[in-house]
Amino acid sequence: MATATVTSKGQITIPAKVREELGLKPGTLVTFVPAGKNEYLIMPKNSPVKALEGILRKPDHYVSIEDMNNAIVEGALAEWRR
16 A cells, blocks of 8 residues: 655655556646545546546436436426425
8 A cells, every 4th residue: 555644735745656557647637536434536637437437336226217207297296286
């Protein structure tokens, strides 16, 4: 596991191995993506969308398009009846 120390200015030096694995070059923008309580993913700003795979938890259950459409209709009818 790579570690880094935060300076008094809030800066860190990303370890060489991590920079290499992420393909970070001087001037590369990085994004900090929340991944849970006290957790962040560090990703190159120009990384492909495929790199985001797996950062969201799976839903407890799936909703069909038909169920979504029915919910929209029900909500619209409820507003109309007010």
